[in-house]
Amino acid sequence: MTMTDVTSIVLDELAAVLSGAQIATGARAEGNRRDQSEGTLSGEPLAVVFPASTEEVAAVVTIAAAHRIPVVPQGARTGLAGGANAIDGAIVLSTTRLKKILAIDSANQTATVQAGVRTIALARAAEAVDLFYPPDPGSWRASTIGGNVATNAGGMLCVKYGVTGNFVRQLTVVLADGSIVHTGQRTIKGVAGYNLTALLVGSEGTLGVITEITVGLLPKPASPSGVSATFATTADALAAANAIVAGARRPSVLEFLDGACIAAINAFDPDSALPAGASALLLVQSDEIGRAHDDVEAYAEVLWAGGAGAVTIAHDPAALEQLMSARRLLHPAVQAVRGGALNEDVTVPRSQLSALLLGLAEIAMELGVPISTGGHIGDGNLHPVIGYDPAVPAEIDAAHAAFARVIALAISLDGSASGEHGIGVLKRAHLDDELGPVLRDLQRRVKAAFDPHSILNPGKKL
Ligand SMILES: Cc1cc2nc3c(=O)[nH]c(=O)nc-3n(C[C@H](O)[C@H](O)[C@H](O)COP(=O)(O)OP(=O)(O)OC[C@H]3O[C@@H](n4cnc5c(N)ncnc54)[C@H](O)[C@@H]3O)c2cc1C
Structure with missing residues (x-):
């Protein structure tokens, strides 16, 4: 059988389990070839498919398994390591139609979502019932929870709350033969069997296709207060950061930019208005209920004592958001x-x-x-x-x-x-x-x- 025969058989089989709108080939598949990494290669996929349920994902993987065709799971393609890049002849399996928030369980403080739900959508859904989903990759407006789980994504709040994996309780996963399994427990504790949930977290689409995720949530913290400080050297900034870490107060954000980043961000977006000419900048926040203002005043003292040039306190949410938005511009x-x-x-x-x-x-x-x-x-x-x-x-x-x-x-x-x-x-x-x-x-x-x-x-x- 020729390659063309196999391709047309596979496309026919895919068409039997998905609608035409859920299958893209040729030019229509072009947009799904790669993530946002630089310096990585990508191949030409046989097709890009957009299943909308766990069962449809399983049907696609079963077809791929029968023909030994590679499957590349793909979320929002914001990845920076080429993990979601297409492989020649592969079925690229996009999760962008798996976008239902299935349940927010206030009593157990959990949320269950399909893998293609955007990170920000989960965070907002939790917030709406006074709960909190902390992991906040800089890409959170676009990235999917499935992609976050598959990369064990971090973000700025991880210094206090930990990374995505710290919040994952249960996964629904389609295995390489097309079977569907549920890993983990709904409970806070649970040690039956090996911890396959932890193994799947960070597996970058190489162990299974994650279709549903239950995460633990926290009570909503205070609206954050923040402070930024400039330094004459990166060594001074690091010493001040170390002093903050060594203290009894726990910052919810502790970020660093060197002079080249500050200049690049100001040039990219003049509204960022980061203090020009500094060799380094620290950005510190607290979201402790009833204490955020005090924490930030205390951090400002530590930063002054560490030789900061300019210290700017931002209790006001708009001013703080301006600083955070500027920090998020680092890569572009x-x-x-x-x-x-x-x-x-x-x-x-x-x-x-x-x-x-x-x-x-x-x-x-x-x-x-x-x-x-x-x-x-x-x-x-x-x-x-x-x-x-x-x-x-x-x-x-x-x-x-x-x-x-x-x-x-x-x-x-x-x-x-x-x-x-x-x-x-x-x-x-x-x-x-x-x-x-x-x-x-x-x-x-x-x-x-x-x-x-x-x-x-x-x-x-x-
Ligand atoms: C501007 C910018 C800022 C960023 N900031 C951060 C940051 O602060 N912290 C951070 O950790 N990352 C950051 N990233 C990187 C990226 O956003 C994360 O890696 C994110 O988790 C990828 O999610 P995604 O939905 O885009 O996944 P994709 O890029 O589509 O895929 C990433 C990997 O996960 C696999 N995958 C995706 N979905 C599934 C699934 N359902 N089942 C199995 N495997 C799957 C893919 O095969 C691939 O290997 C940033 C990227 C950009 C562009």
């Missing part, structure tokens, strides 16, 4: 400076942040590449962004060389290549260095147990 703003940017996501133990920042400066100088660094300094997860001009091959090569050096640096500091964006295809080459051969082999055997014919997002993650 730095990318706009040279037209191309490789986004790092390295994470190190907090005690190694100083060595990481020094090492980044050394790499930038030695390779002659611009590295702008910002991110979640409170949990040791920074986003150095390596700029390059896509029209200059030497700059592209230097950027990729710097990318590898930054990952090697983080691993040498007991850190990781990725704190929250995932491995995808972008960082696979560095996984051996981080895991070592024995763990990598064990992980491959786990993958084989879930997906013996390697049809689920092959070539990603491991």
